[in-house]
Amino acid sequence: MYRVVRIEKVVQETPSIKSFYFVDNSNPAPGQFYMVWIPGVDEFPMSISAIDDLKRFTVKKIGDGTAAMHNLQEGDRLWIRGPYGRGFKPTDEPALVVGGGTGMATLAPLINALRDADVIIAARNEKELLFVDEFPDKEVHIATDDGSRGFKGFASELAAVLIDKKEYGMVYTCGPEPMIKAIVDICLARKIPVQASLERFMKCGIGVCDSCSINGFRVCADGPVFSEKELAQMTELGKWKRDPSGMKVKI
Amino acid sequence: MLSITINNLHFPNPFLLASGILDESADTMFRIIKHGAGGVVTKSIGMKKRGGYQNPVIYELPYGLINAMGLPNPGIEAFGEEMKKLKNCGVPVIGSIFGGTTDEFVYLAKKMENYGADAVELNLSCPHAKGYGMEIGVNPNLVAEIVGEVKKSVSIPVWCKLTPNVTDIVEIAKAADKADALVMINTLKAMAIDIEAQRPVLSNTYGGLSGPCVKPVGLRAVYDVFKEVDKPIIGVGGVCSWTDALEYFMAGASAVQIGTAIATKGPTIFAEISRDVADWLKKHGYDSIKDVVGVAHR
Ligand SMILES: Cc1cc2nc3c(=O)[nH]c(=O)nc-3n(C[C@H](O)[C@H](O)[C@H](O)COP(=O)(O)OP(=O)(O)OC[C@H]3O[C@@H](n4cnc5c(N)ncnc54)[C@H](O)[C@@H]3O)c2cc1C
Ligand SMILES: Cc1cc2nc3c(=O)[nH]c(=O)nc-3n(C[C@H](O)[C@H](O)[C@H](O)COP(=O)(O)O)c2cc1C
Ligand code: FES
Numbered sequence: 001m002y003r004v005v006r007i008e009k010v011v012q013e014t015p016s017i018k019s020f021y022f023v024d025n026s027n028p029a030p031g032q033f034y035m036v037w038i039p040g041v042d043e044f045p046m047s048i049s050a051i052d053d054l055k056r057f058t059v060k061k062i063g064d065g066t067a068a069m070h071n072l073q074e075g076d077r078l079w080i081r082g083p084y085g086r087g088f089k090p091t092d093e094p095a096l097v098v099g100g101g102t103g104m105a106t107l108a109p110l111i112n113a114l115r116d117a118d119v120i121i122a123a124r125n126e127k128e129l130l131f132v133d134e135f136p137d138k139e140v141h142i143a144t145d146d147g148s149r150g151f152k153g154f155a156s157e158l159a160a161v162l163i164d165k166k167e168y169g170m171v172y173t174c175g176p177e178p179m180i181k182a183i184v185d186i187c188l189a190r191k192i193p194v195q196a197s198l199e200r201f202m203k204c205g206i207g208v209c210d211s212c213s214i215n216g217f218r219v220c221a222d223g224p225v226f227s228e229k230e231l232a233q234m235t236e237l238g239k240w241k242r243d244p245s246g247m248k249v250k251i
Numbered sequence: 252m253l254s255i256t257i258n259n260l261h262f263p264n265p266f267l268l269a270s271g272i273l274d275e276s277a278d279t280m281f282r283i284i285k286h287g288a289g290g291v292v293t294k295s296i297g298m299k300k301r302g303g304y305q306n307p308v309i310y311e312l313p314y315g316l317i318n319a320m321g322l323p324n325p326g327i328e329a330f331g332e333e334m335k336k337l338k339n340c341g342v343p344v345i346g347s348i349f350g351g352t353t354d355e356f357v358y359l360a361k362k363m364e365n366y367g368a369d370a371v372e373l374n375l376s377c378p379h380a381k382g383y384g385m386e387i388g389v390n391p392n393l394v395a396e397i398v399g400e401v402k403k404s405v406s407i408p409v410w411c412k413l414t415p416n417v418t419d420i421v422e423i424a425k426a427a428d429k430a431d432a433l434v435m436i437n438t439l440k441a442m443a444i445d446i447e448a449q450r451p452v453l454s455n456t457y458g459g460l461s462g463p464c465v466k467p468v469g470l471r472a473v474y475d476v477f478k479e480v481d482k483p484i485i486g487v488g489g490v491c492s493w494t495d496a497l498e499y500f501m502a503g504a505s506a507v508q509i510g511t512a513i514a515t516k517g518p519t520i521f522a523e524i525s526r527d528v529a530d531w532l533k534k535h536g537y538d539s540i541k542d543v544v545g546v547a548h549r
Contacts, residue, residue, distance in 0.1 A: 001310070002452075004447045035307075037306075037448075039445070039450060040448075040450070043306035043307040044306065079445065079448065081311065203306060203309065204309040205309070206309070206514045207517075208309075208510070208514045209272070209308075209318075209320060210272075210274060210276060210294070211275065215278045216278035216279045218273070221517075243302070244302035245301055245303070245323050245325045246275035246323060246325045248332075
């Protein structure tokens with residue numbers, strides 16, 4: 001059954017990403033997600049990107065559903081169910097958080113909950129960087145693929161540099177899967193604990209349909225956050241996903 | 252104590268994974284087997300790749316689920332890869348299939364047999380896919396024809412899965428005379444309306460109801476058919492606990508399948524039910540689960 005929430009505020013974050021603020025009395029953990037229904041259009045998974053009196057979804061325009069959401073304004077309504085899934089396990093040790101693209105939406109509430117964290121925010125170019133000013137008390141590094149701001153290159157390359165300089169007790173990551181895969185490999189090789197939030201095409205969101213599974217792990221119910229022991233078993237990570245029919249397709 | 256034999260297939264325990272729940276990929280089925288399932292039934296597979304319906308495809312209720320997945324599946328050719336991985340998985344694998352014609356059912360059944368399936372389960376009962384499932388399964392003549400033709404063309408056991416959306420399920424069970432076993436029930440045709448959106452929730456409008464609320468319906472179906480038809484029955488519908496399972500056995504089921512309960516209780520439900528049913532049997536002086544099958548009819 002859905003809860004209907006009113007959009008209190010809309011913020012254009014980047015040319016392709018908008019944030020939607022709303023009031024809802026559920027109590028999610030960082031890394032958990034909701035299923036958002038736009039009646040007559042589509043229903044899709046969205047991470048919670050802020051957990052305060054006002055909650056927030058931060059949405060990139062991808063297809064019909066997210067495009068319809070981008071057309072919504074203050075006063076319009078969203079139908080939501082959740083929170084679902086297993087979120088991040090926090091740590092007291094120094095942590096490195098690496099977010100690519102909308103991956104930062106998933107990571108934002110975690111970063112605010114961590115005591116000691118350095119952050120890498122990465123995007124294709126300067127314009128698509130998300131939440132660069134949101135964490136004033138954290139050390140924020142920036143990477144862009146085209147070098148328009150900060151480090152020129154992939155987030156994983158910058159992560160390797162930072163990891164070799166400082167002793168981190170945990171690495172958290174979310175973003176494009178090739179980036180996640182590269183960071184997981186770096187951490188596995190150096191035996192640093194890592195948690196990654198994964199994305200797969202979702203239908204039920206509650207662990208019955210198998211559409212979101214990766215090597216037998218249900219992203220909606222066993223994840224979306226997985227730790228190094230599970231990630232190491234995922235031979236499909238960064239290589240294969242499944243389309244809505246369940247057919248394996250290359251990432 | 253829990254092991255059973257149905258149509259010469261040996262199951263380490265009578266708690267099987269129901270079709271359509273966590274069985275699109277071999278890896279996930281392996282995981283369910285690791286958690287103690289006595290056998291697995293695959294997602295229903297058809298002739299061609301189908302993406303299924305647009306979301307929302309599921310609606311959660313306090314007492315169950317309504318789903319209209321729309322029979323998504325990669326198609327029988329592509330599914331061979333998953334079946335190959337399941338060889339030597341340690342428990343029987345039942346290939347579920349759906350077709351729009353008798354010829355399609357025959358083709359799909361032969362394919363499943365070639366892929367190494369230990370039995371086929373004919374989905375004559377999905378309530379929400381046009382031209383498939385229940386649209387065929389409510390017609391005794393079609394049921395008899397499809398089961399008969401499939402039976403002639405494969406040598407593995409043929410299980411027939413029945414819909415409860417009929418006036419008289421015993422009539423359909425009798426029409427499936429050539430089947431080696433009967434599986435009942437599939438979901439009940441149902442719908443949900445969101446009063447704020449003022450429209451049906453499921454993109455397909457209609458779906459199938461499953462979970463705790465359908466158990467009394469499934470139980471009644473098994474009880475009635477057990478009285479009239481002499482072949483193994485696999486009970487499905489709302490099994491969430493060891494007591495639910497025992498009710499089905501006592502009504503006449505030789506095994507049960509579990510679906511929706513995995514959402515609420517997780518895959519560990521298989522081991523838990525096995526343990527608790529075995530405890531109950533011991534406490535009541537039974538040596539085998541077989542001894543309680545149909546006892547409610549005494
Ligand atoms: C747990 C989880 C959390 C998420 N959190 C966020 C978030 O905070 N912010 C955000 O912007 N997005 C998030 N997403 C992704 C978001 O759900 C998709 O962008 C959305 O479903 C697209 O819907 P649509 O109707 O606009 O596009 P569709 O028309 O459904 O799809 C358009 C194209 O994108 C592809 N696609 C759809 N979903 C995915 C996916 N999950 N992975 C890869 N490709 C996909 C489709 O195959 C298609 O080619 C999350 C996804 C998951 C699984
Ligand atoms: C999400 C979902 C998908 C299903 N898909 C199929 C299917 O492909 N083929 C089939 O024969 N039954 C399918 N079913 C029906 C189940 O196998 C089972 O008969 C029904 O859900 C009742 O059992 P349960 O209450 O334990 O779930 C599906 C059920 C659900 C909830
Ligand atoms: S979306 Fe259905 S199992 Fe994850």
